[in-house]
Amino acid sequence: MSTPARPAPVPFHVYDTTLRDGSQQEGLNLSVNDKLAITALLDELGVHYIEGGWPGANPSDTAYFAAMADGAVPLQNATLTAFGFTRRVGMKAADDPLTAALRDSRAPVACIVAKSHDRHVEQALRTTLRENLAMVADTVSHLRSEGMRVFVDCEHFFDGYRANPTYALEVVHTAAEAGAEVVILCDTNGGMLPPWITEIVGAAGTTGANLGIHCHNDTGCAVANTMAAVDAGAMHVQGTINGYGERTGNADLVTVVANLELKYGWKLLPAGALQEVTRLSHAIAEVTNVPPSARQPYVGLSSFAHKAGLHASAIKVDPNLYQHIDPVEVGNDMRMLVSDMAGRANIQIKGSELGFDLSDRELAARITEKVKEAEAAGYTYESADASFELLLRRELGELPTLFDVHSWRVFTQSHGGGEVDTECIVRLSAKGQEQRVVGEGNGPVNALDHALLNALQPAYPVVDRFELVDYRVRILDQGHGTDATVRVLIQTTNGHKIWTTVGVGQNIIEASWEALSDGYLYGLLHADNPTGGKAAVTVAEAAPSVNPEPAAV
């Protein structure tokens, strides 16, 4: 670690705008409950400010703030912030309903966005530069008089500074004078590069205001721009978890905070919080329903995965030779990609994680071969530990035959009016009894699931507690039309634990059947110890605290 430009300023703000700016991402649609679930996770991470939304302008945000004021998510670490505009042109802040909505949100802090680029004032607001300054001063001082703390976002600041530096700085000064605690410089179009940030933040520092930074990733430099602003004097960083946001996204707050804590040695989050960041960033991704990127810095599945000719032994000698940090510091794992390196060593490590002794070299070699064949056929065990355990047990001869499937059939038909029915028949034996059972569902996989449940229930009543909570399909070998291989990942819970199984086939029904039946098999294997089973994770670990439905991590 090198000495940073300066020690951590006090205070230093980690400000999260996932729920406001992050929610502008194409394809991201958050309900009020989603926002509450994310709020709980953000608070657990320990960010200092959570910008919850835009009350008054956005009805679901108004509802969110009302829920928060009613104690829906009691905050242990973070302070809630409401976002809004400066007052309308020609109106008094005291009369502007949107300004009132900020106060009515009952959030302690208001973050209002002000124009700081002269052309935007003239073309977008269609008013004078002077009136815009009055709007800033009026809104800030009015909200202060209502007892709120106020931050001001200077929209398009960097482009504005280049177009008219005097005016841009005047906006900063006006905001600070009127009582804004922090003035945040926003690279709204995302077109800046770090040296330009350094120069302009330095210039803004001459106003004496506390400065914040808000970057977007249009030049691939959002994180670096944020760091450059911090080096130039900013004491407040804005970003979103996982870099969510419009266009190319906002600065990834996970990366920024990990950089500041691990590279600069600054203690920003509560003690131990950074070690939870991988889990929390993935949990938030589950709520947003945006699959996380495997290559995301620090928390991605691949971020510490080594492929290129490294030996397990060499890494064990000194992981620092090959890694910039110890992944434990962010709650991630170093992974050896099984297919391309000393496979045996890795399988042994993994097997022992799951409670199996694979120290026998021949056995480990045989299992490694099986895994490689399976992966070549499309299976993935990285996310499907329960399937991996079943594979081990099969090879070790430790897999009891709890049920034996003879056949299954699925019928899907449409009727003239667009209605579609699906039925499934499953024939199996369990505990010496044959079952032939029908299941119905709104689709073939749903019907298979119900039929299998009905067929197993007489011999194993415990399956009534099993519930499918997640189902993901991936077409492998895309570009082969409808002839491609299909991979399905299923997550099942028994109310205590969640486990993942994988299925692969030439069609989705075949692949789903495999994942489904292995899911039931794993659950039954561990039925006597519902909180055990090392290949499963606890529901409490997996679910955000506000959401009553067990969510998959």
Add this chain to the structure above:
Amino acid sequence: MSTPARPAPVPFHVYDTTLRDGSQQEGLNLSVNDKLAITALLDELGVHYIEGGWPGANPSDTAYFAAMADGAVPLQNATLTAFGFTRRVGMKAADDPLTAALRDSRAPVACIVAKSHDRHVEQALRTTLRENLAMVADTVSHLRSEGMRVFVDCEHFFDGYRANPTYALEVVHTAAEAGAEVVILCDTNGGMLPPWITEIVGAAGTTGANLGIHCHNDTGCAVANTMAAVDAGAMHVQGTINGYGERTGNADLVTVVANLELKYGWKLLPAGALQEVTRLSHAIAEVTNVPPSARQPYVGLSSFAHKAGLHASAIKVDPNLYQHIDPVEVGNDMRMLVSDMAGRANIQIKGSELGFDLSDRELAARITEKVKEAEAAGYTYESADASFELLLRRELGELPTLFDVHSWRVFTQSHGGGEVDTECIVRLSAKGQEQRVVGEGNGPVNALDHALLNALQPAYPVVDRFELVDYRVRILDQGHGTDATVRVLIQTTNGHKIWTTVGVGQNIIEASWEALSDGYLYGLLHADNPTGGKAAVTVAEAAPSVNPEPAAV
């Protein structure tokens, strides 16, 4: 645009290592043919160097270089480079078979990686610092004497400089003295931040060597680190297309080059090449079979997509108010996301793109409502222009009834041995004739496709030329187990054009049926004009030039 630190150095190298370092990405597996296809696309983009692989060490790379030497892809712009190690400890370069493999590759340039971190020399190579220098000098001068140009990658340079700056600089000096044209400083573990790059590249500059830079994205700063090195004097940038690479990936060469051309005004690629970068980066993604990120700077699908309360009219006044560059400069489009803005204006623009006059305000409003309802139900028209055209035609009453489906049924069954059969029966009328037809397939969707084809063929022989080339499934509302909504996107070609249709349903069969039948309908509507149909793209635009199969873009 601001004045950069200095004008473009001459020469300045854009060096692509997609095929070597990029191929280390988890999940990325390139065949020799894949590499040749990518080579053609890289050459079309106009990068200066293509690092094709590691001949001798990697058998498929040896085959790749042999194919290139035989003229498989005649290079118009790029120079081919072969990657390798310094000679083995204690051996002469002239006797080392891997060194010979570099020469035998017949590439004009060798890029050899040398240890420059003292601890790696001692622990990984298990030799002395002096011997390592001899390995560098010997290998470089030997390859020069064999007529090759030589570049040297200094592995772990930045960590090595911090541990032992004198030694690290000595490696640089030794390489340059022995005849290396460029010495590339590699942040192999990816842990650097831009100010540290600036400092260390500046120090390396005192050796007088031509310097290059090679960064990874472990701190989210690969692009910024690369730019910082350029500002500090580097004249050679290494990266991969779309940032492929191990762990968090290499510096995204697309972003780096776009930044240097558009922000610094440097002309690096051939004239007009940057405007092809969106198409080429997506075409390369098709070959790697890694879905591109919508948020990728410059070339992502969402990179210029606007959602947050902007009006089409405002952007038309001055796109520069809201965009850091004109997307045309990189071959991308500005997109208005239909659901959240002045919907009517956007629908009119889109309709007219497809050849429909929607200037009637009431009509446009009605269609906008239909689109919003459909999108709320899970449809997406952003990628499915053919479905969008069908929607417009339905509303405009311009959709002829080419066939009328009465019913369809799908039967999937397993047999004891694991075999799975699927059959489908379709009943429809076309041109006054009723058809009841059976289709078989390796899965339900495949069977539906064959049945529909068989049913339409008597009335419309042209369907024989239709072929499904891509099929993608997405489970919406994940977390609802097998009850979720399913969305399917299908791409169909008639050999001249490719078009995309979307289907949504409670199960995959229903969703697939809709996308399939709309795919056939669109194709039949335009059957008399197989190269027309504005909602379709030409096969030539979609396919990379070496790959004979029409690939979906």
